[in-house]
Amino acid sequence: MKMMEQSSGLKRLMQHDNMQKNLSVPQLVEKILSRKEAILTSTGAVRATTGKYTGRSPKDKFIVRHADSENDIAWGPVNQEIDEQTFQKLYEKVVAYLEEQNELFLFEGFAGADQDYQLPLQVINEYAWHNLFSKQLFIRPTAEELLHHQAEFTIISAPSFKADPDTDGTNSEAFVIISFEKRIILIGGTEYAGEIKKSIFSIMNYLLPKQDIVSMHCSANVGQEGDVALFFGLSGTGKTTLSADPYRKLIGDDEHGWSPNGVFNIEGGCYAKCVDLSEEKEPQIYGAIRFGSVLENVALDKQTRLPDYRDTSLTENTRAAYPLENIDNILSPSVAGHPNAIIFLTADASGTLPPISKLTKEQAMYHFLSGYTSKLAGTERGVTEPEATFSACFGSPFLPMAPSVYAEMLGEKINQYRSNVFLVNTGWTGGPYGVGNRMKLSYTRAMIHAALEGELNAVETVTDNIFGLHIPIHVPGVPDEVLIPRNTWQDKAAYDQEAQALALKFHDNFNQFRHASQAIQEAGPVFRPEK
Template sequence: MNSVHIPNELNELLKENHVQVQLSVPQLVEKILSRNEGTLTSAGAIRVSTGKYTGRSPQDKFIVSEESTKDKIAWSANQPISEEKFNNLYNKVVDYLKQKNEIYVFKGFAGADKKSQLPIQVINEYAWHNLFVHQLFIRPNEDELLAHDPGFTVISAPNFKADPAVDGTNSETFIIISFERRTVLIGGTEYAGEMKKSIFSVMNYLLPENNILSMHCSANVGQEGDVALFFGLSGTGKTTLSADPNRRLIGDDEHGWSSNGVFNIEGGCYAKCINLSREKEPQIFDAIRFGTVLENVTLNQESRIADYDDGTLTENTRAAYPIDAIDNIVLPSIAGHPNTIIFLTADAFGVLPPIAKLTKEQAMYHFLSGYTSKLAGTERGITSPQATFSTCFGAPFLPLPATRYAEMLGEKILEHNANVFLVNTGWTGGEYGVGNRMKLMFTRAMVQAALEGELNEVETVKDEIFGLNIPLHIAGVPDEVLQPNKTWSDAAAYEQKAKELAEKFRENFKKFTNVSADIEEKGGPIA
């Protein structure tokens, strides 16, 4: 199949009369309701169900092995699929979409920095998926829309099921990126997060090629122009902690760091909303309004009021809304170089300190390690927290070798003299099932102290197992909470569990064979 065959097939599809291009939010809401794809809530949001896939399906994600890119991709962390399999599946999906009564097209951008912005096009079988991408990506103005030339296209057909024996997939579901074809092909899953994260994976390939660090983090800026980054996997608190009424939000999940500073890759937020309340997270709660997409949230059938405490369908309930639904934001979503960097981990062992200031070596060690616990629902099959190491706090989305991103971050930390902290938003007083989740009010107080520079010169104690420097006092946090060994009722049980986690760190780090010995010796556990 020659290189122009797929674009021509796509052009034929987009010329069909049933194609609805760049519908407004009200138009999409009308389509969703008339097609019974979703329900209108009391807040004016659209509530939808994603079926059996209520989280990402990483085992069904592939990158096409192509001549121009195959030597750059980290195949140890990514699954290859042949060009032939991709092209055949692509043609099947396009033919399938031609038979639909309507399909929906969104044109927009990924990347708020105009110099590295990627024009994207998303083709959807579902109207609610099109509303989702309209809210999550950067929306063009009229002039930008007229000049829009897609640099990458996402095609999403949830009701098209692959045949693994024929199509080379692992199941009926597939998420496939072709960098030569500039296409993402998605089928067999209704979970909208696959579209969002596929474009993030694309940017994680394209940006470093232009010497821009791509990052799985949220970002905000203080009144003095000080910028903070919050790294972490889904569910560790990126969205919650970056939505600070005293700081302006740059973005909640994906960013680039260029020679000019930080910029948001997206134009919206995808917030977890399990146990959401106005009292604890007012900015997120109030952002859920007309045009917001609520995934898998339970509704009262009469009042249509959302019950955010109900995790019957999944713990991974989500709200997708445009970033301007948050009052305190930066637009365009661009800021200067970071002053403070926070690594968020949800430690299911309950042994890491709630906050620790990291040395340069510790910062690199913990970034490469990317330790956290996968929380319930964020991936298919995860029903309780599971300890995992996700390099750069975003391994599922990194096409290039992890050390490429780590080296770029290390260089930027040194160049801009950023302070780095490890923050545990996970368990305290015992492991998962025994201890309790760290109180959000305590985490907020610790993060605020870090952002305001109060922890740069405070008295600390060194953790005897992990070698981390733990502050002895932070306003608004009980002293005993700061030291995890003092929160456990059984000291011997704490030590055993801490050493168990330390050994997991050491075992995981063995895979980094080309990293400076200093990082492992000075950055990792000491016992």
């Protein structure tokens, strides 16, 4: 990217009398505690609460409409437009507000572990704990890199500034606005730190495809033989949990690029869901939460300050942010080869999708474009029970361009490198949500292990007569009856009804992708609506 001259507002912020630049982790923790922004826990992590905004606010996200980029953006509910004049007025208001603060916090770092495609960025924060969050989630520069660092994108975060929808052109007091031309992301009205992380992912999803790189909402790890695995899925489907494998090195837990060099992590840290976190089930994540980590909306014992990960009184969407280095077996730098296996994760609340199935190339493209899961409670404001949802490319909220752009690029990569693709259901079995049970994590791990080790490449399969998926009849470590979802239901007629209803939802959703080839359109559920 070409460097752009700083706007007058950004220059004024950078000249703030008390701009705290690139503080160390201990210095930031001291600031956080002295400013009473968060409290120290028994783990050594700080715990912050975020008020009423405990998840992303997708209805409050905008992109500035500009002649240079407007033809690239898929405008609509995901990418709402705001005009340049309205953005500029709000931007000046936020700058003026931040100028009045006693101190501000600056982090300078990178997005993208592959230096060939790295984006220098900076984050200006009103809150010290948001600055620590940024430091732990993005890639931290070396002392030498810092000397020559020149940011090409700036996040300005002012959570205490509340917008006025009547005069500021927003939908509420909260806003996340991206200007690709000014290379600024403006965030206000919400204390939820995830907006900082995801806004950078959104701009990388715009910048990387222009360099012929697939940007992906997935986790990734690598085996001892150098075999790379990708795990696609929306929040709550198990990307972070399943990629944290003691027998494989973690590349990253959420955002990656796939370039001619291979796969690289976009981030420098992890943002893990904490609900029901235990040392027994997820030892790597549990052990990663220590000094320098940030706990978000996690309940604590008032006396001992012990985190209670089962307590969801603040939100279901409890989170932990920590650097990759807090995981024992990471790949450093976070750059690896081309994927041997690709896993699409879904948390199906209907309880009708198989726990694992092998996908043909056409089925892989169908399910990537569909991006089906059940949206779990807490990930977004107002969601209290699982809701069936389709999110193209398993990341629709973060895609500035049309889903077909990303799908076509991924399809080309799958063909080029002959990656095996599997659909894995981490959701319900034995019945729908409220009746059945969540799939055992140990079973899911066994299935994924078998897929990654090549044990399912030649295994006998049966074809599901509703979804058309190819289900292995045996997976080591998993009871055979679990593999066929209909066998786990007591009421078979109820299963058929629920499965057919889900198949129809797939068909209805895929109507938006009529431009896809006939082979891909026919790769969905074989049960079709009666005409």
